[in-house]
Amino acid sequence: MKKEEENKPNNNRRDFIKTGAMAAAAFMIVPRHVLGRGFVAPSDRLVVAGIGVGGKGQSDIAMFHKSGKANIGFLCDVDTRRAANSVNAFPKAKFYKDWREMLDKEHKNFDAVSVSTPDHTHAIAALAAMQLGKHVYVQKPLAHDIYEARILTEAAKKYKVVTQMGNQGASNDGTRILKEWHEADLIGDVHTIYAWTDRPVWPQGIPWSTAKPEVPKELDWDLWLGTAPYKNYVDKLVPFNWRGWWDYGTGALGDMGCHLLETPFSVLKLKYAKDVQCSVGSVYVDEFKRGYFPESCPPSSHVTLTFPKTEKTLGDVTVHWMDGGIQPERPAELGPNEIFGDGGNGTLFIGTKGKMMCDTYGLNPRLLPLSKNENLQVAQKYARVEGGDAGHYKQWVEAAIAGYGKKEVSSGFEIAGPLTEALLMANLAIRGYDVVRDELGEDVYPGRSAKLLWDNDAMRITNFDEVNQFVKRDYREGWKNLTL
Structure with missing residues (x-):
């Protein structure tokens, strides 16, 4: 199959994925919180939604998955060209173009959000996720302007979610x-x-x-x-x-x-x-x-x-x-x-x-x-953080599974x-x-x-x-x- 054809949207495929994901929800993408506060799922896996899944976002969600403790449940990107590799890598993940629609429709179906968009949309997407009680991983820099950075710092404490910025050297x-x-x-x-x-x-x-x-x-x-x-x-x-x-x-x-x-x-x-x-x-x-x-x-x-x-x-x-x-x-x-x-x-x-x-x-x-x-x-x-900079991702996943304040992270928003x-x-x-x-x-x-x-x-x-x-x-x- 030609690469161009592989990257074209396929409505039949998406319908199939949507139906299959619903059928598999009991063991695949049921978020941990629906099982009750403090309950540890048998699989002990974090369900992650990715906002911006091309380029650095692609490698971010791949590293979360590589931790062995995260499922990539949802993908969102404004550019289907950039998202194609992630869509192919995680075919069971439901795809959206608008992160606002994804959060509105799917927030009960995931635990955490990774934001890897251009700087000017980091804060607004991250805060919306935090206000829904989602743990967040945000690429560096944390925000585009000082006020946004201050708001995110305060939000992490207010909403008691596990946070990490994507400056992975902090774990070296x-x-x-x-x-x-x-x-x-x-x-x-x-x-x-x-x-x-x-x-x-x-x-x-x-x-x-x-x-x-x-x-x-x-x-x-x-x-x-x-x-x-x-x-x-x-x-x-x-x-x-x-x-x-x-x-x-x-x-x-x-x-x-x-x-x-x-x-x-x-x-x-x-x-x-x-x-x-x-x-x-x-x-x-x-x-x-x-x-x-x-x-x-x-x-x-x-x-x-x-x-x-x-x-x-x-x-x-x-x-x-x-x-x-x-x-x-x-x-x-x-x-x-x-x-x-x-x-x-x-x-x-x-x-x-x-x-x-x-x-x-x-x-x-x-x-x-x-x-x-x-x-x-x-x-x-x-x-030391196991795995150094690569361990930065697993560290956040494990801290999110443990819950707010239970495990240390290298670059929490504080x-x-x-x-x-x-x-x-x-x-x-x-x-x-x-x-x-x-x-x-x-x-x-x-x-x-x-x-x-x-x-x-x-x-x-x-x-x-x-x-x-x-x-x-x-x-x-x-x-x-x-x-x-």
């Missing part, structure tokens, strides 16, 4: 090793962090296309836009290039920050930053003028965040974020041919007695100079929420401000020359009000704003 051994080294006082008091990435690997700093191609018939463009303002479809935005547009994505910080800054958050117990400043790269608008396109993330940035003292530090901690290939100065303790981070990405801890670094996801932790790692022995203090907020606060400095024209007719962003001061309780910048419009966005008509 590396983070735990770095915590043990720090607590053994191997590098002293950590006061400065550098994290860097070679991303974006998608277009940024560009104007929105004026072309108006036809929307692929397999894609429901209006549903894909969801909460975002309506715009005409452009080629290649789906499935990946949306990351570089503020209406949908959160740039390199949203994509990689949750992987590279999770280790400092975990090691130092960082939470909410108190100020932020930045510099950004520009592009040539034409041969005589450099500038920015406010709808699109810039091609590179360097952001500096200040975090207040924690129980793991003696004072404030300065965190530097660099993207677009910008890297910090190589530590003097690192040999001239020794790899800095993993080459394109990394995290560096600077303490009063020494330095340590790791790769993406907290992998490959090592002290500097590298000779210090020879015959290094530090007692294990923190339990951890993932503040981490995401810090990244999104950094994006306030990157993204900006109302563009104004100077006397030469150049576009300038006046707030980029300021240190923005953050009032965490009020969730606002106190010294440059223009940027607060991005703390909480208004959803498009027809999409209800988040409320607990």
Whole structure:
């Protein structure tokens, strides 16, 4: 059979699956909660509904299933091309295009929801599931704006559901090793962090296309836009290039920050930053003028965040974020041919007695100079997650089966929420401000020359009000704003 034919919707097949699934419900997709509060099903399996099941969503639900303790009961995606592999992998799962319809019609038939959509629809889908009492796994970053992240953090406690963000490096051994080294006082008091990435690997700093191609018939463009303002479809935005547009994505910080800054958050117990400043790269608008396109993330940035003292530090901690290939100065303790981070990405801890670094996801932790790692022995203090980053999925499944508060997860929303907020606060400095024209007719962003001061309780910048419009966005008509 040709691939095109395999991916075509088949009404007869779906009718058969629907009928077969109903007949098999007693042993296949009966959710655990219908058997009574606290009852452990004989199969002890979690029934998961996937929202966004192509790409990363495809691998997410495959990993839940691979845990051996989850059934994939329902699939939802606005693009049947992207969903095809998951539909073929889980032929008994009922398919929907609109997650709202799936939750409305099927919420009694599953226990948990995985959300792996573009950033701008993470929060609204996750909160709707949580309000139905469903455990949720949400891809990183947790949300598109700060208000959404705060709401999800509070919702996890209010609705008493098991949560996990998809920064799977939080379950790696590396983070735990770095915590043990720090607590053994191997590098002293950590006061400065550098994290860097070679991303974006998608277009940024560009104007929105004026072309108006036809929307692929397999894609429901209006549903894909969801909460975002309506715009005409452009080629290649789906499935990946949306990351570089503020209406949908959160740039390199949203994509990689949750992987590279999770280790400092975990090691130092960082939470909410108190100020932020930045510099950004520009592009040539034409041969005589450099500038920015406010709808699109810039091609590179360097952001500096200040975090207040924690129980793991003696004072404030300065965190530097660099993207677009910008890297910090190589530590003097690192040999001239020794790899800095993993080459394109990394995290560096600077303490009063020494330095340590790791790769993406907290992998490959090592002290500097590298000779210090020879015959290094530090007692294990923190339990490891079985399977490391792959175990991140099974950890959530098992915690959801056990019930709220019964088992530990590596990136529950009480951890993932503040981490995401810090990244999104950094994006306030990157993204900006109302563009104004100077006397030469150049576009300038006046707030980029300021240190923005953050009032965490009020969730606002106190010294440059223009940027607060991005703390909480208004959803498009027809999409209800988040409320607990």
